[in-house]
Amino acid sequence: MSAATTTEPATTGRTPQLPPAARKARRRSAALGVVAWIVGLAFCLPALWMVLTSLHSEADAATNPPSLAASLTLDGYRQFFGGGGGPTPWPPLINSLSASLFSTVLVLVLALPAAYALSIRRVRKWTDVMFFFLSTKMLPVVAGLLPVYLFAKNAGMLDNIWLLVIxxxxxxxxxxxWMMQSFLADVPVSIIEAAQVDGARLPTVLARVVAPVAGPGIAATALICFIFSWNELLFARVLTGVVAQTAPVYLTGFVTSQGLFLAQLCAASVIVSLPVLAAGYAAQDKLVQGLSLGAVK
Structure with a gap:
């Protein structure tokens, strides 16, 4: 009996054709990719335009329509840093950094035990407590501006950086x-109980057990609180003057009765945006992990 022979299909060198469903899925994926790039560029276009305008002279920046082929210069940045004999921006930048950092640290110190009590060792009627926290964000900021101003005036705290921290x-x-409550809800209770069996008290449990496990969530919360504090304008504009002036308030000084210094304003906006962008870039992995924590059960 002759040995069985195996036949192999002849190769023609052509790429095998995909099934119609696979080709349709590939075209849909490519179309979605193009749409995503267009949307991403649309979101980035104002920031890129701001950077380009900051590199133009005031005359070129004021043209309408603006000229893309205008010569580039760093005069806007030099004048922002006081190169033309103007005021220096360092005190407002330091004030913003101080108020944002100190307030963020205080928020984390106060929010971690509160979130622990609302997620792991839940207090009675904890849902009512969560609704109370949420209800405080329903009040328009303008509605609380006058009472806060009167309190700061009577307490002698106007133009005080510590008032902004509070x-x-x-x-x-x-x-x-709210954010940390959802993050801490995913912390295994067994490791907390094991630490308590070993004699760890609540501060030790929070610092050495809960905080490392919920690190991405804490980092995401800290970054968002820092951004909110850095960008706040209304209270800082009304409650500060010269000593405690913040960077957003300093930016409004470029809009004067003599006109709008557009190139200097864009240069100042780029500089003021850099700390937030740097913090977001440095903590982007923690931010993504924190914001997606608990999303998939």
Whole structure:
């Protein structure tokens, strides 16, 4: 009996044709990719335009329509940093950094025990407590501006950086408690009980057990609170003057009765945006992990 022979299909060198369903899925994926790039560029276009305008002279920046082929210069940045004999921007930048950092640290210190009590060792009627935290964000900011101003005036705290720290802490604490409550709800209770069996008290449990496990969520909360504090304008504009002036308030000084210094304003906006962009870029992995924590059960 002759040995069985195996026949192999002849190769023609052509790429095998995909099934119609696979080709349709590939075209749909390519179309969605193109749409995503267009949407992403549309979101980035104003920022890119701001950077380009900051590199133009005031005369070129004021043209309508603006000229893309105008010569580039760093005069806007030099004048922003006081190169033309103007005021220096360092005090407002330092004030914004100080108020944002101190308020963010205070928010984390206060929100972590509150979120622990609302998620792991739940207090009675914890849902009512969560609704109370949420209800504080329903009040328009303008409605509380006059009472806060009168209190600061009577307490002698106008134009005081510590007043902004207290305000930013109180403004960001509700959203921080809400975020961290959902993050801490995913922390295994067994490791907390094991630490307590070993004799760990609550501060040790929060610092050495809960915080490392919920690190991405805490980092995401800290970044969002920092951004909210850094970008706040209304309270800082009304409650500060010269000593505690913040960076957003300093930006409004480029809109004067003599006109709009567009190139300097764009240069200042780029500089003021850099700390937030740097913080977001440095913590982007933690931010993504934190915001997606608990999304898939």
């Amino acid at each position: 305000l930013y802490t109180s403004m960001n604490l509700p959203i921080a408690v």
